[in-house]
Amino acid sequence: MATATAADEGGLRSRASTPSLVPSASESSISDYEERLGPHKNGTDARPAQLRRSSSLRDIAGSTAFQRRLSRQSSLSWGHKPSPLIGASCFLFLLPIPLMIRACCPVSAGLLGCVTVSSYLSDHVYTGLESWAHTFDRATAPLAFTSCLYSVYSHCGVWWAISSCAAVVCHVLANYYSKQGQYERFVIWHSLWHVVGVGLIVVCFALNGVVGQCWEGTGWEQFFP
DSSP: OOHHHHHHHHHHHHHHHHOSSSSOOOTTTTOOOOOSSSBOOTTBBBHHHHHHHHHHHHHHHSSHHHHHHHHHHHOOTOOOOOOOHHHHGGGGTTTHHHHHHHHHHHTHHHHHHHHHHHHHHIIITTTTTTOOHHHHHHHHHHHHHHHHHHHHHHHHHHHHTTTTTHHHHHHHHHHHHHTTTTTTHHHHHHHHHHHHHHHHHHHHHHHHHHOGGGGGGSSSGGOOO
């Protein structure tokens, strides 16, 4: 009898030590699953591509630079202090629009119209204040600059496109003096950012007499000088 009892206990211990084919709740949890799918020893990431993409998008959306780009806050430390010089220079973006239309660059012409409005609102009307205008301008200005740079390059050549670096230098210096809290110098260089950028486009297209092919055969090309 004692022998039978010992055999039964030995069988129970044997069955208890046998691994189960059904995972427990902790073994089948999502967190443990993701942990097991983490980076391998060789540095590769074994997570599914969809998980990696969603993680990358969250990282981008949560980055400081991305949030600053979409922020309604002004980057100027001195508050609401509009400058008539900067406000007037915003309307210079209207000057290249006829030249862009003549060169068959409707996207650049449209973006220049948008940036005229966005820059005037952000740089003058709501300068130093919280406003959606800052988000609008931060989104529109890079698009307008990139489009105009491509138009200059495609119609006038690489050297005219390289000359746009002069406008970028003005923009960098304006940002530098903004961070230094030097209002007067910021006004000068931010105004020059507008003046030099627009001036290069106007001179480039006017000197080269660019007329786009979209006007050929329409009868309108005779009105262009």
